Amino acid sequence: MAHITIIGTGNMGQAIAGLVTRGGHTVQLLGETDAATQVSGDIVILAVPFPAISDVLSARGASLAGRIVVDITNPLDFATFDSLTVPADSSATAEIASALPESRVLKAFNTTFAATLAAGTVGPLTTTVLIAGDDAEAKAALAQVVTDGGLAAIDAGGLRRARELEAQGFLQITLAAAEKISWTGGFGVAA
Amino acid sequence: MAHITIIGTGNMGQAIAGLVTRGGHTVQLLGETDAATQVSGDIVILAVPFPAISDVLSARGASLAGRIVVDITNPLDFATFDSLTVPADSSATAEIASALPESRVLKAFNTTFAATLAAGTVGPLTTTVLIAGDDAEAKAALAQVVTDGGLAAIDAGGLRRARELEAQGFLQITLAAAEKISWTGGFGVAA
Numbered sequence: 205m206a207h208i209t210i211i212g213t214g215n216m217g218q219a220i221a222g223l224v225t226r227g228g229h230t231v232q233l234l235g236e237t238d239a240a241t242q243v244s245g246d247i248v249i250l251a252v253p254f255p256a257i258s259d260v261l262s263a264r265g266a267s268l269a270g271r272i273v274v275d276i277t278n279p280l281d282f283a284t285f286d287s288l289t290v291p292a293d294s295s296a297t298a299e300i301a302s303a304l305p306e307s308r309v310l311k312a313f314n315t316t317f318a319a320t321l322a323a324g325t326v327g328p329l330t331t332t333v334l335i336a337g338d339d340a341e342a343k344a345a346l347a348q349v350v351t352d353g354g355l356a357a358i359d360a361g362g363l364r365r366a367r368e369l370e371a372q373g374f375l376q377i378t379l380a381a382a383e384k385i386s387w388t389g390g391f392g393v394a395a
Numbered sequence: 396m397a398h399i400t401i402i403g404t405g406n407m408g409q410a411i412a413g414l415v416t417r418g419g420h421t422v423q424l425l426g427e428t429d430a431a432t433q434v435s436g437d438i439v440i441l442a443v444p445f446p447a448i449s450d451v452l453s454a455r456g457a458s459l460a461g462r463i464v465v466d467i468t469n470p471l472d473f474a475t476f477d478s479l480t481v482p483a484d485s486s487a488t489a490e491i492a493s494a495l496p497e498s499r500v501l502k503a504f505n506t507t508f509a510a511t512l513a514a515g516t517v518g519p520l521t522t523t524v525l526i527a528g529d530d531a532e533a534k535a536a537l538a539q540v541v542t543d544g545g546l547a548a549i550d551a552g553g554l555r556r557a558r559e560l561e562a563q564g565f566l567q568i569t570l571a572a573a574e575k576i577s578w579t580g581g582f583g584v585a586a
Contacts, residue, residue: 286553286555293483327519327583327586328519328520329520329585358575359575360570364477365566367562368566371559371563372559372563372582375560375562375563379551382552384550384586385549385584385585386586389586390585391563391582391584392520392583392585393576393580393582394517394518394520394576394580394583395518395575
């Protein structure tokens with residue numbers, strides 16, 4: 205059984221908490237600004253908007269050493285909806301990994317809307333969580349939690365692939381915002 | 396009825412030709428090196444690998460003026476399978492549009508494997524062609540051909556979104572090459 209800390213109680217944090225507990229794992233759910241409570245999870249999921257990440261890392265960075273840290277952000281420029289706020293040749297995850305050299309940083313959950321994590325489906329397909337990172341053991345640990353909760357997981361490659369996952373997450377959000385798809389649908393994966 | 400020229404007779408060119416004719420439109424299918432035959436289509440689909448694009452544009456650029464030109468490429472570095480060969484803040488489509496200022500350049504078909512264009516399905520979902528470009532009328536004309544052939548089409552935004560479509564196409568190819576998904580599956584769209 206894994207013990208997972210989720211920082212952030214928004215719709216994504218809640219949906220991931222539900223997934224974790226459905227699989228029989230335990231959750232510590234912490235508010236974004238609750239820096240007083242010590243993180244207890246082996247896996248720590250940063251379920252806060254990208255602009256809030258730097259404050260979380262400032263407050264908790266040292267306590268994340270040795271842990272698996274999961275970045276779920278889509279660093280959109282919400283003023284324009286036309287670009288990401290990270291450099292084109294980088295990613296939010298790369299920046300977080302750079303700030304947390306003693307953590308095992310993964311990208312996941314940024315290509316699945318909260319509703320599809322809760323429902324377990326994207327249209328007729330089982331919801332698939334794409335996971336990128338350079339630590340195979342860390343990816344396998346997260347994938348186990350995902351599949352225990354009834355979803356599918358795919359190892360999408362190294363940390364460099366976070367860039368493509370963020371591009372896909374960005375594209376999916378723009379399609380939903382433009383009402384080309386719904387927030388309960390999106391990109392599914394047919395194996 | 397639209398008349399479509401497809402340059403390139405590989406698996407993508409053939410699959411797109413099948414889609415076009417299923418919808419009752421007509422096809423001129425030209426070999427990549429057949430520069431002697433004049434292009435006759437209102438819509439011209441460049442179904443050649445990205446490294447062959449510059450030769451096609453050199454040979455045919457002038458004759459593409461005024462036409463809708465569709466770029467379907469995924470400009471992967473096939474030596475490493477770890478990056479694209481276009482700059483991170485650009486796209487193959489942006490480069491083609493820059494080379495063809497008098498054409499109406501679109502990105503499409505790069506996120507759908509040939510098998511899913513032929514089958515009409517990605518797993519249980521109808522295959523969806525994502526189309527990006529700055530000319531709404533051109534996008535609508537291509538979308539009509541796609542939907543007449545029995546597939547779904549989504550306007551994915553302006554030409555700048557080609558970058559995200561290429562990221563998604565790249566990711567999908569790496570997943571298939573790593574046998575995480577099959578070449579008959581991939582990313583489907585649940586509206």
